[in-house]
Amino acid sequence: MNHETLREQVIDLALGALPPAVARQVEAHVASCAPCAAELASLRGTRAALAGLPPLPAPTRGEVVLLAAARQAAEASTTRRRFALPRWFWGATLGAASAAVAVLLTVQLAGTPPPSRFDEGREALLGGAPPPVRAGEPQESAKTAAPAPVLEARRAAPAVHTESNADHAREMPADAPSRDAVRSLSQAPAGRAMAMRVEAQPSLVASAAPTEVAERSIPTEDRGTEQGLKGTPLASVEPAPKREEAAALAPAAPPVPAARPPGRAKAAPASASGRVAADGNGSANGPARRAPAPAARTEVREDPDCPGERTRTLVRDADGRLVGRERSGTRDGGPWRAIEHFGAEGRLVDARVWLRGSVIVLDRDTLDQVGFERFQELGLAPDTVTAEGESPACR
Amino acid sequence: VAPDETDEQLMRRYQRGEARAFETLMRRHRTPIHSFLCRLTGDPARAEDLLQDTFLRVVKGASGWEPRAAVRTWLFTIARNLAADEARRRVFRDTEPLDAARPGESPRVERVADDARAPDDAAGDALVRPRLEAALAALPGEQREVFLLREHAGLSFPEIAAATGTNENTVKSRLRYALVALRDQLAAQGVTPAATPAGRVAP
Numbered sequence: 001m002n003h004e005t006l007r008e009q010v011i012d013l014a015l016g017a018l019p020p021a022v023a024r025q026v027e028a029h030v031a032s033c034a035p036c037a038a039e040l041a042s043l044r045g046t047r048a049a050l051a052g053l054p055p056l057p058a059p060t061r062g063e064v065v066l067l068a069a070a071r072q073a074a075e076a077s078t079t080r081r082r083f084a085l086p087r088w089f090w091g092a093t094l095g096a097a098s099a100a101v102a103v104l105l106t107v108q109l110a111g112t113p114p115p116s117r118f119d120e121g122r123e124a125l126l127g128g129a130p131p132p133v134r135a136g137e138p139q140e141s142a143k144t145a146a147p148a149p150v151l152e153a154r155r156a157a158p159a160v161h162t163e164s165n166a167d168h169a170r171e172m173p174a175d176a177p178s179r180d181a182v183r184s185l186s187q188a189p190a191g192r193a194m195a196m197r198v199e200a201q202p203s204l205v206a207s208a209a210p211t212e213v214a215e216r217s218i219p220t221e222d223r224g225t226e227q228g229l230k231g232t233p234l235a236s237v238e239p240a241p242k243r244e245e246a247a248a249l250a251p252a253a254p255p256v257p258a259a260r261p262p263g264r265a266k267a268a269p270a271s272a273s274g275r276v277a278a279d280g281n282g283s284a285n286g287p288a289r290r291a292p293a294p295a296a297r298t299e300v301r302e303d304p305d306c307p308g309e310r311t312r313t314l315v316r317d318a319d320g321r322l323v324g325r326e327r328s329g330t331r332d333g334g335p336w337r338a339i340e341h342f343g344a345e346g347r348l349v350d351a352r353v354w355l356r357g358s359v360i361v362l363d364r365d366t367l368d369q370v371g372f373e374r375f376q377e378l379g380l381a382p383d384t385v386t387a388e389g390e391s392p393a394c395r
Numbered sequence: 396v397a398p399d400e401t402d403e404q405l406m407r408r409y410q411r412g413e414a415r416a417f418e419t420l421m422r423r424h425r426t427p428i429h430s431f432l433c434r435l436t437g438d439p440a441r442a443e444d445l446l447q448d449t450f451l452r453v454v455k456g457a458s459g460w461e462p463r464a465a466v467r468t469w470l471f472t473i474a475r476n477l478a479a480d481e482a483r484r485r486v487f488r489d490t491e492p493l494d495a496a497r498p499g500e501s502p503r504v505e506r507v508a509d510d511a512r513a514p515d516d517a518a519g520d521a522l523v524r525p526r527l528e529a530a531l532a533a534l535p536g537e538q539r540e541v542f543l544l545r546e547h548a549g550l551s552f553p554e555i556a557a558a559t560g561t562n563e564n565t566v567k568s569r570l571r572y573a574l575v576a577l578r579d580q581l582a583a584q585g586v587t588p589a590a591t592p593a594g595r596v597a598p
Binding site: 008011012014015017042043045046047049050051053054055056057058059062063065066067069070071073074075 | 409412413414417418421425426427428429430433434439443446447450451454455457523524527528530531542545546547552567570571574575577578581582586587
């Protein structure tokens with residue numbers, strides 16, 4: 001046994017990498033060789049010391065994204081991409097967004113109570129038990145039965161807020177219609193509701209009112225829109241947190257409190273437009289729903305020159321920048337609807353899509369954690385799209 | 396999800412569309428993978444990104460996993476390859492050497508290590524542990540990855556060879572160099588590993 005081989009074997013012995021028979025031979029040698037024994041002891045000691053290094057616990061902040069992605073992938077694998085958005089949607093959406101940072105998450109199946117926030121935890125993300133109903137949210141049934149107006153009511157809050165003061169806006173969600181009002185409004189065409197949210201010009205509201213929408217029964221998820229608006233120029237000046245909390249609790253709010261003044265000075269100029277819309281539908285309406293955002297312009301198109309779209313509502317701020325878009329129509333044999341919000345420079349801030357009985361959410365919070373590009377690299381993001389194939393009117 | 400289910404059982408269930416099985420797998424392995432990546436890269440922020448990427452690969456590539464490969468080995472292989480790719484890109488981008496860490500210099504890992512709970516063993520010693528981390532960080536990258544995959548991840552020589560794209564003899568050679576270098580490095584810092592109780596040596 002030459003010296004180099006022996007040296008290697010001593011190291012291997014320390015590493016536990018020798019076959020038992022060879023290990024016994026080397027141990028026998030080491031027992032009678034002081035230098036080799038010292039070498040073996042120091043190497044073993046080194047190995048043991050390093051083996052004692054503690055684990056470095058992983059941060060948990062990325063888990064929510066992973067769990068959501070896992071659920072999405074699992075569902076895709078079992079339902080043949082049931083929740084994947086078709087290329088045409090992203091063609092229009094991302095084509096309009098200069099730098100979309102978003103993740104595709106499926107958070108709701110038809111008929112299940114909508115998990116309102118990703119941070120409600122893994123139950124919601126993994127789709128097992130329905131998300132717990134929070135104490136402040138007793139009207140789950142109303143929300144499910146007639147969700148659309150609730151959404152619209154919430155969406156009214158930030159739009160109004162930009163034009164009034166913070167206190168008013170904070171209270172606004174509490175002014176959401178009573179349950180009966182919600183039910184009756186559930187029949188309202190989405191186009192009208194959209195106009196109510198943002199409309200400054202009564203004539204446009206009126207024109208939006210008769211818009212026929214095919215998917216009245218599509219469950220309307222309840223959140224994200226206001227959050228999206230935070231990123232728009234309109235809302236960027238707002239103090240956000242309280243308002244968001246209030247909006248999130250909107251469905252839990254009792255019917256219009258008697259003590260609340262029905263109209264506020266700052267909301268008053270707008271109420272006319274709200275009444276136009278409400279009267280057109282014969283519904284009772286809460287004051288909040290009449291509040292307009294005078295700075296915004298709304299453009300409603302019926303039968304836009306886009307495949308599969310029947311209505312398209314574009315919302316622009318005072319400078320003409322696109323801040324919101326609602327589209328609906330029929331694609332792939334079923335109704336669909338999408339609400340998208342755009343921030344500065346046309347960047348897509350969030351999107352919410354109702355399609356084939358599910359709600360698909362592009363949420364900025366979640367996406368910022370990972371980054372759209374990485375999801376794209378991994379094939380988890382929607383198709384990399386351009387507006388290819390879409391007519392200019394769809395951009 | 397039964398707590399004693401094997402990784403492979405969980406993986407099969409996830410392949411069949413059970414997202415909860417993935418959750419269990421992820422919780423089971425994220426800290427070992429994170430520890431590996433932290434020490435491999437010497438940079439907790441990069442390690443966190445790579446950890447996320449690793450599991451995103453699993454999310455996406457679950458259908459590509461085959462039962463003949465141990466899930467754990469598969470995970471470490473993914474993590475290692477992502478780290479290697481990223482390191483290559485970094486080198487290309489800012490010409491930072493692959494083994495940027497120099498002897499006695501791994502402050503970022505030390506910071507993370509200090510946050511971790513310290514069991515009262517030799518490595519947990521507040522004085523010794525940073526030196527151990529520094530000695531690891533001082534290894535050439537190819538030795539460090541082999542050492543971590545063998546000693547911390549517990550992969551076999553053939554598995555390490557497959558994960559690192561080399562052969563078993565090279566793996567063993569790198570492991571020998573690594574152990575000797577670690578010993579010498581620690582000795583230079585006044586740490587005398589031989590004093591560690593022999594009973595702590597893993598079989």
